[in-house]
Amino acid sequence: MAPAGRLLALLARPQSPARAGAMAQPSCFALELPGCSLAHFAVGTAGAAAPAPAPDPRAAALLGPPGRSYALCVPVAPGRDCAARVRAARLLQRLLPQLRRGPLGRCQLRRMLRYCPGGGAGGLQRGVLLRDPDDSPDTRRALLALLDSCLEAPRPSLGEFVGDESHRLWQRPWELRGGREWRQVDPERVVPAPEPALHPVVPDLPSSGVFPHREAARAVLEVCTPFLPAARAVLELVDQCPGRLHRGLFPVIVVEGLDATGKTTVTRAVADALQAALLKSPPACVSQWRQTFDDEPAIVRRAFYSLGNYIVASEIAQASARAPVVVDRYWHSTAAYAIATEVSGAVQHLPPAHHPIYQWPKDLLRPDLVVLLTVSPEERLRRIQGRGPERTREEEELEANSVFRQKVEVSYERMENPGCHAVDASPSRERVLQAVLGLVRDRCPQLP
Numbered sequence: 063m064a065p066a067g068r069l070l071a072l073l074a075r076p077q078s079p080a081r082a083g084a085m086a087q088p089s090c091f092a093l094e095l096p097g098c099s100l101a102h103f104a105v106g107t108a109g110a111a112a113p114a115p116a117p118d119p120r121a122a123a124l125l126g127p128p129g130r131s132y133a134l135c136v137p138v139a140p141g142r143d144c145a146a147r148v149r150a151a152r153l154l155q156r157l158l159p160q161l162r163r164g165p166l167g168r169c170q171l172r173r174m175l176r177y178c179p180g181g182g183a184g185g186l187q188r189g190v191l192l193r194d195p196d197d198s199p200d201t202r203r204a205l206l207a208l209l210d211s212c213l214e215a216p217r218p219s220l221g222e223f224v225g226d227e228s229h230r231l232w233q234r235p236w237e238l239r240g241g242r243e244w245r246q247v248d249p250e251r252v253v254p255a256p257e258p259a260l261h262p263v264v265p266d267l268p269s270s271g272v273f274p275h276r277e278a279a280r281a282v283l284e285v286c287t288p289f290l291p292a293a294r295a296v297l298e299l300v301d302q303c304p305g306r307l308h309r310g311l312f313p314v315i316v317v318e319g320l321d322a323t324g325k326t327t328v329t330r331a332v333a334d335a336l337q338a339a340l341l342k343s344p345p346a347c348v349s350q351w352r353q354t355f356d357d358e359p360a361i362v363r364r365a366f367y368s369l370g371n372y373i374v375a376s377e378i379a380q381a382s383a384r385a386p387v388v389v390d391r392y393w394h395s396t397a398a399y400a401i402a403t404e405v406s407g408a409v410q411h412l413p414p415a416h417h418p419i420y421q422w423p424k425d426l427l428r429p430d431l432v433v434l435l436t437v438s439p440e441e442r443l444r445r446i447q448g449r450g451p452e453r454t455r456e457e458e459e460l461e462a463n464s465v466f467r468q469k470v471e472v473s474y475e476r477m478e479n480p481g482c483h484a485v486d487a488s489p490s491r492e493r494v495l496q497a498v499l500g501l502v503r504d505r506c507p508q509l510p
């Protein structure tokens with residue numbers, strides 16, 4: 063091991079403004095560290111002006127010698143080109159398992175985001191930092207071979223971190239020269255950067271997972287139709303739903319919460335008590351395609367769940383003309399899980415309360431009341447274990463990752479217009495039911 067002081071020196075700020083030969087676009091990157099903290103770095107000129115935070119020793123250990131680290135990233139293709147976005151997301155999804163095989167299998171992987179320091183969605187790249195503890199030439203060879211297999215746009219970028227004799231840290235990007243030969247271009251200085259005011263992925267969320275209106279989600283599935291027949295089937299159902307819905311006079315009550323907080327139990331009991339229609343999102347008419355979409359990258363999966371909400375909206379509109387309506391999950395689930403997944407790091411990295419990302423989509427039928435069921439993590443785990451083995455991938459992650467669970471819960475709590483009314487769902491089924499019915503009576507004056 064190199065001494066800790068030497069590793070920290072690798073990340074120390076230069077005395078004079080950074081130099082670099084052929085400077086690429088100024089850029090920053092965020093690296094998820096153990097314990098879900100984020101370390102930010104500036105590459106090239108991007109870090110020259112900003113005040114430098116102290117180097118994080120964990121980040122130094124990840125980027126500097128001994129061993130070697132590589133950044134493999136894919137541009138998310140911001141803007142309106144939905145097809146390019148989906149191609150980029152599928153490319154990254156295809157690359158990730160390959161990074162766990164062969165000579166790359168010994169590398170440690172960390173989630174990484176490249177971004178422009180000024181904010182905005184432009185220039186965003188998603189990827190991973192690969193740390194090869196042995197600094198084996200096979201790792202570099204395998205990575206270049208992987209790049210060779212990705213010759214269509216969007217193409218991944220590869221950079222390699224190197225320290226110099228003065229203990230400074232540089233990134234050397236790899237570029238394809240003359241369409242045939244991989245060459246390392248001039249190095250760019252890497253220095254710690256302050257945390258940006260807003261997590262860099264947030265400006266991109268309305269195009270990649272928290273779609274602010276039906277058309278944004280629709281456009282994603284539309285570009286999937288050539289390779290995903292289920293996308294056409296879902297779009298046909300969505301297109302049968304009128305854009306402007308006329309809902310009935312009966313109240314619409316949504317029940318939200320993490321998996322195993324008691325939504326199924328409560329929605330059934332409330333529907334019985336109120337003689338209400340019981341609906342769920344995603345609705346039964348698309349459930350046959352759910353697994354297909356769960357296997358797709360996040361942008362496609364979220365578009366599916368978003369459109370599921372619009373289909374449920376039209377079911378709600380019809381049902382609420384005849385009776386009260388109880389809905390098991392709706393928009394808040396889609397948005398809260400998407401935000402918690404996409405925003406790396408811990409709870410404090412979520413967008414602040416009242417950020418537009420927490421606002422209900424303007425074109426989606428609003429419920430009268432949203433109840434958020436909460437239970438302690440220990441009780442939730444007991445309920446999951448009591449229920450049996452069937453779980454979605456994300457639910458398994460919830461269990462494994464309490465930070466993720468906290469981010470989902472806090473995102474739920476920040477949702478607005480309508481916001482969620484939290485109900486402690488730890489007591490007996492009967493007491494939870496009475497608490498929810500009490501809320502319904504208070505908040506839904508139209509209840510007959």
Ligand SMILES: Nc1ncnc2c1ncn2[C@@H]1O[C@H](COP(=O)(O)OP(=O)(O)O)[C@@H](O)[C@H]1O
Pocket residue numbers: 319320321322323324325326327328445446448449487488489490491492494
């Ligand atoms: N208030 C409660 N007290 C104890 N167990 C409960 C309570 N509510 C639900 N459960 C049990 O917890 C498990 C998860 O409940 P469920 O309604 O399926 O949650 P969800 O629909 O939110 O995933 C089920 O086995 C259910 O019987």
Ligand SMILES: Nc1ccn([C@@H]2O[C@H](COP(=O)(O)OP(=O)(O)O)[C@@H](O)[C@H]2O)c(=O)n1
Pocket residue numbers: 320321322325343344367368370371391392393395396397399400454456457
């Ligand atoms: N309206 C919805 C419903 C579910 N979901 C997704 O579906 C997963 C949980 O749904 P689920 O039906 O398995 O959960 P439970 O109803 O079993 O608690 C989450 O991972 C969400 O990402 C969504 O995005 N939007």
